[in-house]
Amino acid sequence: MKTYLAPMAGYTDRAFRDLCRKEGADVVFAEMVNARQVLAVPDKGKELLQITAEEKPVAVQLFGHDPEALKEASHLLEEWNVDYIDLNCGCPARKVVKTGAGSALLKDLSLLTRIIRVMRASVKRACLSIKIRAGWDSESLVFQEAGKIAQEEGADLLFFHARTRSQGFGGKAHWPWIGELAGRLSLPVVGNGDIRTWQEAALRLEETSCAGIMIGRGAIGRPRLFREIKEGRTYQAPREDILNHLYEHYCDKARWAGEHKAVLQMRKVAPFYVRGFPDAKEIRILLNKAASLEEARKGMGL
Structure with missing residues (x-):
């Protein structure tokens, strides 16, 4: 059974991916990236994803609604030796769905079919995966149809x-x-949603016979x-x-973003680590004021 770190904007940068890999994650996804952004400035896209030869396997999720852009971006990712190329059909964010991407693709299954078809034609070596939700809302559940399309068009996962989405x-x-x-x-279907303990993961695997578990917010x-x-044990x-x-x-x-950016960006991550501490509020306040690694270390009391 494989475990996967879900792509999460603002969280799954190289530093967090490396930590999760060290802790046993089999595949860790970079933050999702717009296919057109990858094509517009390829070098900037590679820098944004923080891909290097040392990271293996490399997994990247693309979003978009233009079949040609997704096809070309997939080809470029393969040239970068990306091992997993995923199509986002699940992001519920308004700024994404209003462009016709993310969960909006579940409202246009003919377009979804065309996109998977051209991506499959472009991806020769990497694992091509599709990430879906159940549908737009409870009145329009299309996961069976979307899954059948993914299978018939040659997706690997x-x-x-x-x-x-609602x-x-x-x-x-x-x-x-x-x-x-x-x-x-x-x-193969990998399940995702609300996994926060190993017991939940084991139960879901037993109940569904799915091929693996993808974890997002539960790993932050x-x-x-x-x-x-x-x-199978709690630490x-x-x-x-x-x-x-x-x-x-x-x-x-x-090491990846520079000290100044790191202490700023960690302000939204640190609360997840100290959640449940009796002095969590005080630690958060100190870390929000920290302007250097040394100040952050002192704020933690280390």
Whole structure:
């Protein structure tokens, strides 16, 4: 059973990917990227994704609605030796769907078919995956149709976040949908949604017979979740270990983004690490004021 780190804008940069890989994640996705952005300034796109020869396997998710742009971007990613190329058909963000991309593709299955077809023709070596939601809303569930299209058009893998677009990230992921789709397709289906413990992962695998687990928000601040799932046990990390892990994240990010950007960008990540601490609020305040790695370290009490 493979575990996957989901692409998350603002979170799955190289530093976080490296941490999750060290903790046992099999495949870690970079932040999703607009196909046209990759094509417009290729060197900038590669820099944005922080892809280097040392990172293996490399996984990138594209979004867009133009078949030709997605075809060409897929070809370029293969030239960069990307190992997993994913089409985003699930992002619920308004700024994405208003362009016809993300979850909006679930409202136009003929366009989705054309996109997968041209991407498959362009991708010769890499694993071509599709990430979907259940549909636009509860009145328009199309996951069975979308899954069948992905299979018939030659996709290698299907990631299924068991929510509708209208749910956003609210409510609960409906894992029986994942089991239903996994039972109908020969295409491997990887389940996604609300996995926060190894026990939940084990239960969902047993219930659905899916091919793997993709984790998004549950791993933020807890990259060790991947190790827990692999080993089937909980690590009761002491406070100091958690803070050391957090500081390691700061330092890794500084290596890629520079110290100033790192301490600013970590302000939205750090609260996930210290959640549940009796002095979490005080730590957050100190880290929000930190202007250097040293000040961040002191704010953690290390």
